Amino acid sequence: MSIDSTTVRQIAHLARIGVAEQQLPALAAELNGVLDFVGQLAAADIGGIEPLAHPLDETLRLRDDVVSAIDQRDAFMRLAPDAQSGLYLVPKVIE
Amino acid sequence: MSLPSVAQLAQDLSARRISARELAEESLARAEKNQALNVFVTRCENVALAAASAADVRLAAGNAGVLTGIPFAHKDIFCTNGIRTSCGSRMLDNFVPPYDATVSHQLNDAGAVLIGKTNMDEFAMGSSNESSFYGPVKNPWDTTRVPGGSSGGSAAAVAAGIVPFATGTDTGGSIRQPAAFCGITGLKPTYGRVSRLGMIAFASSLDCGGVLARSAEDCAHVLSAIAGFDAGDPTSASHAVDDYLSALNRPLAGLRIGLPRVYFGAGIAADVGTVVHAALAELEKLGAVLVNVDLLHADLAIPTYYVIAPAEASSNLARYDGVRYGYRCANPTSLEDLYTRTRAEGFGAEVKRRILVGTYVLSAGYYDAYYLRAQRARRLIANDFNTAFAQVDVLAGPTTPTVAFKLGEKSSDPLAMYAADINTVAMNLAGLPAISVPAGFSNGLPVGLQLIAPAFAEARLLNIAHRLQQATDWHARSPEIAYG
Numbered sequence: 001m002s003i004d005s006t007t008v009r010q011i012a013h014l015a016r017i018g019v020a021e022q023q024l025p026a027l028a029a030e031l032n033g034v035l036d037f038v039g040q041l042a043a044a045d046i047g048g049i050e051p052l053a054h055p056l057d058e059t060l061r062l063r064d065d066v067v068s069a070i071d072q073r074d075a076f077m078r079l080a081p082d083a084q085s086g087l088y089l090v091p092k093v094i095e
Numbered sequence: 096m097s098l099p100s101v102a103q104l105a106q107d108l109s110a111r112r113i114s115a116r117e118l119a120e121e122s123l124a125r126a127e128k129n130q131a132l133n134v135f136v137t138r139c140e141n142v143a144l145a146a147a148s149a150a151d152v153r154l155a156a157g158n159a160g161v162l163t164g165i166p167f168a169h170k171d172i173f174c175t176n177g178i179r180t181s182c183g184s185r186m187l188d189n190f191v192p193p194y195d196a197t198v199s200h201q202l203n204d205a206g207a208v209l210i211g212k213t214n215m216d217e218f219a220m221g222s223s224n225e226s227s228f229y230g231p232v233k234n235p236w237d238t239t240r241v242p243g244g245s246s247g248g249s250a251a252a253v254a255a256g257i258v259p260f261a262t263g264t265d266t267g268g269s270i271r272q273p274a275a276f277c278g279i280t281g282l283k284p285t286y287g288r289v290s291r292l293g294m295i296a297f298a299s300s301l302d303c304g305g306v307l308a309r310s311a312e313d314c315a316h317v318l319s320a321i322a323g324f325d326a327g328d329p330t331s332a333s334h335a336v337d338d339y340l341s342a343l344n345r346p347l348a349g350l351r352i353g354l355p356r357v358y359f360g361a362g363i364a365a366d367v368g369t370v371v372h373a374a375l376a377e378l379e380k381l382g383a384v385l386v387n388v389d390l391l392h393a394d395l396a397i398p399t400y401y402v403i404a405p406a407e408a409s410s411n412l413a414r415y416d417g418v419r420y421g422y423r424c425a426n427p428t429s430l431e432d433l434y435t436r437t438r439a440e441g442f443g444a445e446v447k448r449r450i451l452v453g454t455y456v457l458s459a460g461y462y463d464a465y466y467l468r469a470q471r472a473r474r475l476i477a478n479d480f481n482t483a484f485a486q487v488d489v490l491a492g493p494t495t496p497t498v499a500f501k502l503g504e505k506s507s508d509p510l511a512m513y514a515a516d517i518n519t520v521a522m523n524l525a526g527l528p529a530i531s532v533p534a535g536f537s538n539g540l541p542v543g544l545q546l547i548a549p550a551f552a553e554a555r556l557l558n559i560a561h562r563l564q565q566a567t568d569w570h571a572r573s574p575e576i577a578y579g
Contacts, residue, residue: 003455015409015454016416016431017447018439027451030509034452037510038398041468051470052477055286055300055526056550060329068326075193079420088418091427 002032097571098256101313105161108154115154115164115208119147122166122210125257129576132233132255134248136171137179138211146208153206161316163206168252168261171212172219173304174293175199182295183215183227183245186415186422186441196293197325198262198304205320210258213248217443218412219269219297221245222515225506226445233502234276235574236540240499243273249307250277256577260308260317264294266301267400268519271531274307275494275543278533280560280570281307282314285550286526287332290325298407299330301523310570311532311560315339318553334551342554343561348382350559351487357393358492358518366537371493374534374544374563381562388483388490392475393521399476400520401513402456402469408446409453415441448509477525484549489559492518494531494543522547530556533569541569
């Protein structure tokens with residue numbers, strides 16, 4: 001499976017990473033190098049094996065539904081590149 | 096002459112032969128003097144001196160622990176309240192967390208004195224420290240060589256004698272490989288043993304916090320402070336914490352050490368193999384028995400890792416959007432433009448490459464072929480270890496296939512860089528603890544011996560490493576820079 005510039009453009013869009021048109025072919029070549037390498041997995045005989053998501057095969061625990069964190073809204077809002085009246089500001093989304 | 100251990104420094108502090116403030120000043124001066132190594136992203140002199148004064152009060156009052164007043168450095172991936180935490184990225188160059196990671200909390204509570212935040216591969220993605228936004232760290236043994244990565248700054252800080260210990264994280268070898276390249280001891284604990292809260296996420300099912308120090312005994316002191324259950328980390332382990340110190344001196348007679356043939360295979364440089372075999376012979380003298388074992392699916396480890404780690408990274412790093420914190424591009428014209436330019440400008444080449452690979456392997460139509468297959472292979476890799484541990488107590492081999500390579504040697508070839516992880520990624524896939532211990536030298540450059548144990552058997556690893564370090568002095572040797 002080899003990917004072309006069109007596929008790279010689509011992946012970059014999904015990942016919301018801007019890539020200039022002229023960089024697409026070189027990036028496609030780089031990504032193909034990595035994908036060819038990990039493509040070794042296709043040849044492995046692993047069809048009936050149960051997938052392992054957690055390294056020690058444990059399930060996530062649930063915590064009690066109680067308040068456990070203090071309100072740090074102001075401290076976190078101060079980190080924003082642009083904020084006003086407790087709201088994050090971004091370029092206009094709806095005309 | 097060897098540099099003082101944590102235990103020696105603690106004795107000097109408690110006997111008031113030296114003050115915590117003097118130790119902190121000395122450490123800061125060494126950091127200043129070794130600026131050319133590019134170890135620190137941020138040095139925090141004022142915070143350090145205040146913490147040292149507080150430690151002196153505790154020492155005078157007699158309620159000090161072994162880490163009280165001991166200088167250390169944090170890998171710049173652990174959030175520190177009020178101190179910039181960059182993760183080696185332009186994306187977080189301006190990020191000052193309003194809270195501490197659990198590990199930061201624990202070390203503060205123990206009275207350890209934070210000197211600075213260490214340089215690292217961007218978002219911990221790299222094996223040479225060359226992907227950092229702040230430029231590469233230099234190896235203190237040979238400044239034309241890499242210190243390893245991603246915890247390269249932490250390893251170099253310890254090797255150069257700036258601090259006696261530093262924190263690190265290990266997602267595919269990022270503690271063990273730089274420890275090997277810099278001639279120090281580096282412990283990656285069992286997955287879930289050390290809290291991930293406030294440790295900036297790369298690949299959440301693989302990331303482990305741990306420690307880099309000059310000896311196994313020093314690692315035991317630090318692990319004692321940072322191991323344990325944390326309700327704030329959903330994958331924290333509730334398994335009881337062992338007494339790592341009391342286990343250090345257990346005899347090794349009858350210990351069965353398995354040598355996976357593949358870890359001594361074709362990719363391993365001859366000089367590294369020779370040095371590691373000599374170190375294993377020392378363990379034999381201490382009563383250990385060496386047994387050859389096979390890990391049948393070991394060849395799947397790197398491809399499996401380089402599917403799972405980028406997949407998890409692409410998901411974790413989706414949070415960097417230029418809206419809530421971190422870098423934002425100038426004059427965005429639309430929301431889409433804000434996202435795409437912020438991420439194009441804020442991330443470096445390797446991070447973008449991994450996000451794109453991760454996005455691809457998780458995308459519709461390819462998920463089964465890549466991600467699901469990798470998860471199946473992951474189980475086979477983990478099962479291989481279970482099979483091996485039915486026959487032996489620990490596994491051993493070279494930590495890395497070569498000694499530290501030259502700066503720039505592999506930075507333009509991602510696949511060559513990934514191959515450097517050949518002996519370290521499988522333990523992250525299986526969640527197992529592993530330690531890299533100085534095993535000797537080849538042409539003046541350190542070689543690391545890796546020991547791997549079943550889950551939660553950190554005490555066994557520290558015990559074996561400590562006994563080896565009682566019988567040999569490789570760990571006690573430091574580069575000339577450290578004595579300057």
